[in-house]
Amino acid sequence: MTMFHAVVLIDHHQAQVLQFDAEHVQAEKIKARTHHTKQHGSAVRTEHEFYAVVCDALTGIAEVLVTGSHTALADFRHYVDKHRPALSPQVVGYEAVDHPSDRQLVALARQYFLKHDRMAGTPVPT
Template identity: 30%
Template sequence: MHNYHAVVWIDNREAKIFHVGLTGTDQLELHPKFETRHIHHKANEVGSGHVHEDKGLMKAVSDAVSDAGEILIIGPAQAKTELATYLREKTQLGSRIVGVEAADHPTDGQIIAYAKHHFKISPLRRNASPGS
């Protein structure tokens, strides 16, 4: 049984993975092996002018979320959909993806708050004593 949820914020420069559960949150940051540069599309050149996904980064992210019960993928541009496609086609994790949503560049706190709201995780409340 999987006892935490994972939210992945990914773009072409990094992936931030948060394991969110009732007892707290853990964070991991992963970076591609290649240095991402701004690419210009030039006339009469072969190629799309887009940065291609780093399969090593995708594998590292899939390993990091392999024990999650549910996976939410967020981020700007196309990296989030590339990750979702990778997880669906190359791993057994595709059925655990509960959402792929746009999120520009939120802070870590905003990502965690968004995940808690999405997964409906609220802080544990202690029972109030009688008469309080």
């Protein structure tokens, strides 16, 4: 079931994608695969593979809020801008957060999307 909104909590090792509507929340956890090699740049390739899986999980979601540490947000944003520019319009914001619970994360996202929708002039369902 694909929903209209999602919030992603991301770091360099895992991501949690929470899709939600007024009554439901659907969670998906994505973990980075680690395969260390002596080959130059393997860590970058592993990170790019991880970010690609996260981007794939966001396919079909109209509005996404990405949350996490400043460093993780900057790295993910750079990846999206450079390698997945078609996803950029779906990402309506990046917010730094510090280890929220699932409920706190969904509450933050609902509040964010309510403000975002009002600023965009989009009618908000009641």
